[in-house]
Amino acid sequence: MLEKRPLIIDCDPGVDDAQCIMMVKGSGLFDIRGITPVHGNVPLEKTKANALFLNHYYGIDAPVAVGAEEAMIARLERAEMAHGKSGLGSFEYSLDGLEYSDMKAWDFIWEEAQKWKGELELLAIGPLTNIAILVLKHPEVVDLVKRFVIMGGGATRGNHTQLGEFNIWQDPHAAEIVFKAGFKDFYMVDLDACATAYLTLSDQDEVLEHAKKTSIGALFENFAEFRKEMMKYRKMPAELIKYFLEHYSPPDAAAAAVIIDPSICEYVDKYVTVDCNGVLTAGQTVVDWFGFTGSPNMHVVRRLDRERYVKLYLDCLDSYREVQ
Amino acid sequence: MAKIPVIMDLDTGLDDAMALLLASRSDAIDIKAITTVFGNQSVDKTCENTLKLCELLGIDAPVAKGARKGFLTKEIDYSTGLEMMVHGADGLGNKGDLLPAPVKKPDDLTAVDLMAKVLKESDEKVVILATAPLTNIATFILAYPELREKVRCIAFMGGAMYGGNIKPTVEANIGHDIEAATVVINSDIPKVMFPLDATMKVFMTKEERLAMKDTGKIGTFLAEAIQCYEEIYDRLAGIPGAVLHDSIPTAWLIDESVVKLEDYNVQIELNGELTRGCTVTDTARRFGGELNCKVAVDADREKIIKMHFDALNK
Numbered sequence: 001m002l003e004k005r006p007l008i009i010d011c012d013p014g015v016d017d018a019q020c021i022m023m024v025k026g027s028g029l030f031d032i033r034g035i036t037p038v039h040g041n042v043p044l045e046k047t048k049a050n051a052l053f054l055n056h057y058y059g060i061d062a063p064v065a066v067g068a069e070e071a072m073i074a075r076l077e078r079a080e081m082a083h084g085k086s087g088l089g090s091f092e093y094s095l096d097g098l099e100y101s102d103m104k105a106w107d108f109i110w111e112e113a114q115k116w117k118g119e120l121e122l123l124a125i126g127p128l129t130n131i132a133i134l135v136l137k138h139p140e141v142v143d144l145v146k147r148f149v150i151m152g153g154g155a156t157r158g159n160h161t162q163l164g165e166f167n168i169w170q171d172p173h174a175a176e177i178v179f180k181a182g183f184k185d186f187y188m189v190d191l192d193a194c195a196t197a198y199l200t201l202s203d204q205d206e207v208l209e210h211a212k213k214t215s216i217g218a219l220f221e222n223f224a225e226f227r228k229e230m231m232k233y234r235k236m237p238a239e240l241i242k243y244f245l246e247h248y249s250p251p252d253a254a255a256a257a258v259i260i261d262p263s264i265c266e267y268v269d270k271y272v273t274v275d276c277n278g279v280l281t282a283g284q285t286v287v288d289w290f291g292f293t294g295s296p297n298m299h300v301v302r303r304l305d306r307e308r309y310v311k312l313y314l315d316c317l318d319s320y321r322e323v324q
Numbered sequence: 325m326a327k328i329p330v331i332m333d334l335d336t337g338l339d340d341a342m343a344l345l346l347a348s349r350s351d352a353i354d355i356k357a358i359t360t361v362f363g364n365q366s367v368d369k370t371c372e373n374t375l376k377l378c379e380l381l382g383i384d385a386p387v388a389k390g391a392r393k394g395f396l397t398k399e400i401d402y403s404t405g406l407e408m409m410v411h412g413a414d415g416l417g418n419k420g421d422l423l424p425a426p427v428k429k430p431d432d433l434t435a436v437d438l439m440a441k442v443l444k445e446s447d448e449k450v451v452i453l454a455t456a457p458l459t460n461i462a463t464f465i466l467a468y469p470e471l472r473e474k475v476r477c478i479a480f481m482g483g484a485m486y487g488g489n490i491k492p493t494v495e496a497n498i499g500h501d502i503e504a505a506t507v508v509i510n511s512d513i514p515k516v517m518f519p520l521d522a523t524m525k526v527f528m529t530k531e532e533r534l535a536m537k538d539t540g541k542i543g544t545f546l547a548e549a550i551q552c553y554e555e556i557y558d559r560l561a562g563i564p565g566a567v568l569h570d571s572i573p574t575a576w577l578i579d580e581s582v583v584k585l586e587d588y589n590v591q592i593e594l595n596g597e598l599t600r601g602c603t604v605t606d607t608a609r610r611f612g613g614e615l616n617c618k619v620a621v622d623a624d625r626e627k628i629i630k631m632h633f634d635a636l637n638k
Contacts, residue, residue, distance in 0.1 A: 068466070069469065072503070073506050073507060104467070106467060132466075133463070137437075139392070173503055177395055
């Protein structure tokens with residue numbers, strides 16, 4: 001049997017985080033060493049509870065080591081509109097009997113990185129505050145992380161502001177620290193890339209049909225309902241709402257696909273920095289397309305193979321099927 | 325009198341050396357740990373210099389090594405530039421070789437973890453006395469938010485209400501890590517800032533420097549070391565002596581009456597083309613910001629210089 005790949009998931013669950021974690025666990029490829037929640041889509045109180053819940057609900061049962069409550073410097077807004085007040089749509093759950101690790105996110109990751117001597121992989125799908133504190137506290141960690149995949153940034157656009165993608169915009173200083181830290185095999189799964197990994201209406205129906213046969217169907221049914229409901233309140237032109245409904249692309253799930261199988265994506269290697277201070281550009285991931293300012297520090301993912309992505313999503317979901 | 329537990333965060337550094345002299349001989353200060361950071365020299369050198377001075381001064385607190393660079397900056401090239409001119413290529417006025425190589429080794433813990441250990445173990449609140457870029461301290465604040473309440477205050481040499489020393493409106497300790505300084509200023513830990521406006525008033529004249537030699541081995545070393553410091557202040561700023569910036573917060577901890585403190589709103593400019601790194605201080609208390617910082621607006625040169633001689637004569 002193939003050795004499972006040790007991995008830590010840093011996240012701010014989050015409806016799309018929930019789908020990402022589902023895929024990572026469902027792929028069967030990983031030894032998920034821990035989950036490190038961070039503030040983000042909703043406040044830390046909720047992201048950590050959601051992480052603790054999902055960790056058990058998906059049968060991962062790894063340590064959940066809690067991280068940062070707020071951005072290093074920036075002032076925050078949340079995304080409760082997109083993820084529901086709890087962060088997991090309107091899904092309700094109990095945390096009875098579940099406990100957090102007594103380690104902090106950054107100390108936990110550092111300890112695991114040392115333990116795995118260069119084999120640990122890292123998937124970060126929220127604001128990069130935890131990872132920045134890790135890098136500040138233990139700069140040498142970058143040599144011990146084998147692969148690093150983030151969902152964040154926009155090479156050509158933003159989603160929270162014209163040029164600012166939410167995760168990066170939430171803590172641009174943290175992102176800039178992380179981008180400059182020297183991680184190897186570092187994938188930025190940006191908004192452009194995420195948009196190529198979409199589920200059509202019929203894919204979405206199929207997901208729901210598959211989900212119903214699994215142990216996690218209730219959560220995915222709730223997400224499907226919540227998505228329709230939420231779109232009614234989005235302040236966007238009607239044709240854009242229609243487009244998003246017909247091209248559902250939970251961003252963090254694209255990052256899951258990339259870490260599960262990097263060959264699913266195409267990327268270009270570029271030097272990317274984060275604007276921390278611009279009046280209009282704060283939180284922009286500035287891609288230096290022509291190499292004016294530095295040599296590449298990451299793989300900027302441009303697209304995923306959609307067909308493979310949809311199949312992977314369903315396969316991962318199927319792994320949760322109740323024993324017949 | 326009960327001593328105040330203190331963690332010193334240094335980038336030793338000539339004026340850091342003078343601050344260590346004051347702290348080591350004081351009845352008011354109990355040095356629990358010393359953490360080191362890049363700044364006046366690379367962290368390797370500031371740590372080694374601190375270890376050497378601990379042996380010279382008989383300080384037995386643990387010394388830990390901290391950050392090599394600022395949050396967003398590259399490592400400084402110390403082979404050229406202002407720092408080398410001011411503090412010498414070794415950070416001790418090119419006189420570090422007069423001291424034996426240190427037997428004492430850096431602590432196994434990082435600077436940030438050593439700070440946390442001291443705070444966790446202390447029954448009383450601890451003062452963090454910082455005379456360097458605020459990288460270690462900001463990292464500590466981020467990594468150990470629950471220990472903030474154990475910090476009595478952060479007394480830091482840095483900033484300027486008016487002017488600067490590495491740029492027209494930027495002081496070195498702030499300018500070397502502007503983001504870290506912002507994390508510190510934004511924190512709810514009580515803060516006391518000792519800006520250039522106060523510290524530049526405390527210079528040691530050539531006569532005073534030479535008089536240190538009459539006090540013995542320690543005074544002789546320090547007098548040798550800060551000679552270049554005296555020369556550079558004369559040449560660059562027309563000040564008749566070596567400015568002992570880092571001694572001011574240390575002297576204040578020993579005797580509050582040596583500086584004048586006022587409450588102000590201080591914010592750090594992160595963005596301005598000419599002013600990035602400026603510690604913008606609302607000196608007129610006009611603009612309504614929270615009075616988040618005590619600021620030293622004046623310092624008593626005579627008293628503070630005398631404190632150094634009292635320390636040397638102990």
